[in-house]
Amino acid sequence: MKVVIAPDSFKDSLDAAGVAKAIARGLAEVWPDAEYRECPMADGGEGTMEAILAASQGELRRHTVRGPLGQPADAGWGWLADSHTAIIEMAQASGLQLLPTGQRDACRSSTWGTGELIAEALAAGARRIVLAIGGSATNDGGSGMLRALGLRLLDADGQALEEGGLALAQLARIDASGLDPRLADVQVEVAADVDNPLCGANGASAIFGPQKGASPQQVQALDHALGHFADLCAALLGDDVRDFPGCGAAGGMGFAAKAFLGARFRPGVEVVAELAGLDALVQGADLVITGEGRFDAQTLRGKTPMGVARVAKRHGVPVVVLAGTLGEGYQQLYAHGIDAAFALASGPMSLEQACADAPALLQARASDIARLWRCAGKAHA
DSSP, X not given: OEEEEOOOOBTXXXXXXXXXXXXXXXXXXXXXXXXXXXXXXXXXXTTHHHHHHHHHTOEEEEEEEEOTTSOEEEEEEEEEGGGTEEEEEHHHHHBGGGSOGGGOOTTTOOOHHHHHHHHHHHHTTOSEEEEEOOSBOOXXXXXXXXXXXXXXXXXXXXXXXXXSSGGGGGOOEEEOTTSOGGGGGOXXXXXXXXXXXXXXXXXXXXXXXXXXXOOHHHHHHHHHHHHHHHHHHHHHHSOOOTTSTTTTGGGGHHHHHHHHHOOEEEEHHHHHHHHHTHHHHHTTOSEEEEEEEEESGGGGGTOHHHHHHHHHHHTTOOEEEEEEEEOTTGGGGGGTTOOEEEEOOSSSOOHHHHHHTHHHHHHHHHHHHHHHHHHHHHHHO
């Protein structure tokens, strides 16, 4: 028996590798002689770099960068030497987790540190950069990232703008003459799980600004500032990409990557699956187990279990989901390649208790699934 275990992380509890190991322990209680292939997954948010490196034996590198509010941040980035591919997870340099709740400021936070990581990748000789843009603390349209790579943003007096999205309202001129020329020789892929445009009711500011500390009035001001930035970028580049799906991801980082780096957008889970070699692992498998913290109708929008199911179904392999909770509409996934789904809780418990007990709960539910599978096999026989 061959089982592929390809879960996402369980937020505030276990990383994807820890989830996979707990599931494998539970299955081994029932199937001690089975072949288990653990393949930690992610969908473009936090944990994407770790998942890719764990599955591909890549190298973790570190660099101190400017954090979202200017504080030093020790950021990791991944290097796949064979393919000269850099894995840059925006959350490492410009992530929401770098700021306590009371310090989150969508108006001033900057993506400068992400640009510094890109510069490190260029210096290492990267030919391909995978930019995972989930979990950002920023709403600056990717302007900080571009400035770290040599772009100049000037006000009406010819002075450099302050950092942050709100300052873009004062932008008068963009000078791209100093933009790092090495970018022209690099293929950039944006790994994301949202398709929002840059501006408007479904844009970066309106949808994601409040979770980054923006008040309703600030959301409106930020949306206006990003629109002004997009106007000047379109005039400079001769192309307006603000409405391209995904340009509103990560506070507009998608916009900067598309407009100035010529980025290609792909679902994050698709990128991780490719770099982790999931397709090859699933070939010949009898069962695939995946999972995430909350499994619901939103999973259809490109979350990890949906991406794993697509791969498994190409090979006719059944897919079972283990989730912290089963949310509204999860049954919709049964029409899209998921064969069964189970929640972890064994009884009433708080979220804190569930997070603390996640390894044991995952192991127990995996064992239960294996026992049920074994019984079904005997009944079929």
